[in-house]
Each structure stands twice: as structure tokens, then as C-alpha cells.
Amino acid sequence: EAGVVQSPRYKIIEKKQPVAFWCNPISGHNTLYWYLQNLGQGPELLIRYENEEAVDDSQLPKDRFSAERLKGVDSTLKIQPAELGDSAVYLCASSLTGTANTEAFFGQGTRLTVV
């Protein structure tokens, strides 16, 4: 069974340019997360979806970040315009909907470098 698939794996862009990341969750997983991980830190949530609804986007910098999950499956995270401080690893995860016994599975991440 395929895991969570993210693309691209690496992206280098100049500041002020736009960038987009794509995530395909595990089949049947209703919950999808986007996390940001800075070097030496634990991942921090940007946005959480239940099906196509963004149920927690309180930590998403909405002036430059946007996300969508069309048809409740694949998701795209966009940054426009990118800043130097956005250089980080962007992780996508998915799980079944629920609380106690729902294990989250992560993709390989997209490493963004803004120059």
C-alpha cells in the first residue's frame, strides 16, 4: 500500500516568488495535516483538514500561505510571495478520522530553500 506521497522533494526559489507543494494522502484517510519543520525543531501544525473542510488553520499565515483540498483527497499548499524565513521542511500527514486509535502517517516532506 502506498504511503503519503509528497512532491516535489526539494525546491529552491528566489524570495518573492510563489511556490506550491502537493500531497496525496493514504487512500481512505479523511484527515490531512500540513506541518512545518524548522531545523532542529519538532513539526508545527499549519492546517488540518477533515475531508475538504479546513477545521484548524489558526497557525497558517494567511497573508502569504493558502491551502486547498479539493474533493477531500489531494491537497496543495501554496506560498506567495515566499520569504527567506520560509526555508524549512513542509510535511504532509494523513490519518483516519477519530481520536484515540488513529495513527498519523507522514510523507517524505518537501525541503524548501528560499534564496
Place this chain on the structure above:
Amino acid sequence: KQEVTQIPAALSVPEGENLVLNCSFTDSAIYNLQWFRQDPGKGLTSLLLIQSSQREQTSGRLNASLDKSSGRSTLYIAASQPGDSATYLCAVKGGGSEKLVFGKGTKLTVNP
């Protein structure tokens, strides 16, 4: 607001040693706790999930325990191997939110 702390930040041990990694959290009203492994430049690999009603989970040489009332979890690795070298992260779900809240991780180095 849930906060997760992992101690130590880094650990270096000789091959074959048994070791314990620690994780503490501030809000005990959790749904579950998950341990992950992260290799350099890679994503997170799920190791163990402990539901709030459970005390421990085992997978191979790994054993994770949970003491929800004291806000603590430990990951025990038996007979460590160089291939265990990685960063180990714990994450809790609950405490007022269904998101996973992560610690900063423990970087483990197992020397041959």
C-alpha cells in the same frame, strides 16, 4: 496550550546498550501519544501509538510506556544498534485539540 518536552536533546551510546528516551506533556487530557523516528533529510516514520487507555505498547526491540496522570512517556530501546541512530520524536493528540503536538526530539547516536 499543550507543550511537549523531550529529554535529553541528544544521546550517544555504544552498540548493544539498552536506553530510555523521555517525553513529558503538560495537559494530561490526551487521546493518544505517538513515537516517531526521523532519519536525516527524511520524513517521519511512525514507531508506536499508545492510546490514552493503554499503559504500554511493544514492537520488536521497542517498548513505549504511558503514564497519563503524570504526563510522561518513555521509549525503551533494547540492545541498540547503529541502525537505530536517528532523531526520535514524540507527539500527543488531545489536550483540547485533535492536532498532534510534537516535542523537539532526541537525537540518538549508536556507536559501533
